[in-house]
Amino acid sequence: MAHLQLIATAPMGLESIVARELKELGYHDMTVENGRVTFSGDLIDICRCNLWLRTSDRILIKMGEFTATTFDELFEGTKALPWQDVIPQNGEFPVEGRSLKSQLSSVPACQSIVKKAVVDKLNLTYHTEWFPEDGPRYVIEVIMLNDIALITLDTTGSGLHKRGYRKLITEAPIKETMAAALIQLSRWNPTRPFYDPCCGSGTLLVEAAMIGWNIAPGLRRTFNSEDWPIIPEALWSEAREEAFDSIRDDIPLQISGSDIDPAAIEVAQAAVNSAGFAKDIQLEVLPITKARPKGDFGCIITNPPYGERLSEIEEVDKLIRELGRMAVGLPSWSFFAISSTKRFEQLFNKKADKRRKLYNGTIECQYYQYLGPLPPRHKQISPSE
Known part of the structure; x- marks a missing residue:
């Protein structure tokens, strides 16, 4: 299987960000759809994309796609795949499964049919009807949508958001993939200060540092497909060596964060230490009213608490007002916040320059973007001057 159709799955609303990442990695033959980006690749691209994609959930092999309105069609279509x-x-x-708007609406039945079809096909090669299944793991998924069956094979294993540095979590942590997306949408780069005044478990800070130093987010973990015989170990070694060679840890970082909760700062410090940024990310226990980020033309990116009960909502409203006053005191900074609060702009006391609907888990949110001035470009001195 040298030439493959690969799928980078994407959280709702982040498909274009995943596509941008793929383009930056050198992939151009791609199709963007709801929840996924399909692109062409080879075996080494399974390795590279698992290591490098910051905002995708998984890398899948597209085994096949066909119409299936009956179980016979599902069985024969699946069995025909290699x-x-x-x-x-x-x-x-x-075999895992999902079904939406399809005549084959029973997910367990679809899973059973696909499993039987794969067994029948493998029997033709291995001449046995019993398989021990004690070797490498190959998670097959059947997705039925509008009577079209999409059959995929998961190369990733645990979701790509599991980078390996977050051993502890706070009450409502943001996923690493979403944190990376928020940073990429801000267009922050390491020449600018970065600050999170509601840093919680520190995920935004660590993701910013990894982006700043061009560290592949998958370097600290393993993937199901590393055990697959069809992918030579040399390809994984090549991809990891490329990633290590791409690290730019000589770039000074201006990344810091604070939180009013001392327990949250302990969790954040553990993540920062685990990720290898103990000397490069500064943390403080501070209320927003006392937060004073240093520098000019920086980016504040934050995921403030949302609140569900009345008492929590009142606290969240107060916090957003404090964020708004903080922004007024930092006129050269850009400000970005993801929130489910419908009255965010009213409480912040300013209409956002941009808004983008995103889903933090299952919670519908808006990403509020307040764009400050860009840093001035330094004059380039010609040799004659």
């Missing part, structure tokens, strides 16, 4: 080229005789191949 499973023997991917799954060895001892491979473990559980």
